[in-house]
Amino acid sequence: MFPGSEYNTEVWSHFRAPRNSGVFPADASGVVAGAAGARKHGRAVEFQLQVNAAGTVVDCRYRVFGCPATIALCSMASEALKGGPLCDAARYSVVQLADRLGLVAEKRAAAIVVEDAIRAAVRRYNNNSPPQLAVVKFTMES
Template sequence: MYSDVVMDHFKNPRNVGEIPDADGVGEVGNPACGDIMAFYIKVNNNVLEDVKFKTFGCGAAIAVSSMVSEMAKGKTLDEAMQISNKSVIDALNGLPKKKHHCSNLGADALHRAIEDYRSKQQGKIAERPLDGPEVCSCPVCDVNDPEEAPYCSSVCERTTGK
């Protein structure tokens, strides 16, 4: 179900923690599945010198956060902004479809930290964007209604065997 890379990053997450004097902080959360991620960055000459994270969530969310931190460290800000959910999934050698939202959260948290840093450099306070949808998709039929999803999942399991 999970690749060896995912399991390694879950069991041995890299860059866990907080940077007390972070240059930028980005937080995201998905209330429907309970994942909450915060990324902290330290920037030197437009390069991410240090990246740390704190994640409350499932094993996939922890693995995603660890991988995103590894992918971002040492990159320029522009390069780090190119980290996408697909590139994170690819780096982890795949994730189950029902866990793809975790890769979005990881990339989004990093991007928000960079946006926070850039706003501070311009003397502005970064506006906190609204979090993404407050639901997780059914892995079988892509229902996006939090009220229907538990029912949908059980129906999908019975009808499709998945």
């Protein structure tokens, strides 16, 4: 655990140096995006997936406003999704990741927001929508 916090060293490492953060260039191909949460609720996430013709997530980017757990979960999820099939991204459980990391119950809301943003992006791809943000309204504050 990081001294004085409920975060373990893995969470701490991703919070200190988030992997794959940022956004793809506007002209990048195969990019779909989803968003969830709201600043006024304490966390907001925009997640981008770059998917190739074979349906593989070749890369990810995200922007995140939130607590250390929200930032770390974005970073860890982006690592997990890269290189995998898009159908896995649709099923990927950030909540289970949070549980595995031993995050306290109050941080479950952070995992749900990250998960919702990823699933919104996957839906955007499946609906064959233009690469704009699909916004998921986040209403549950656990």
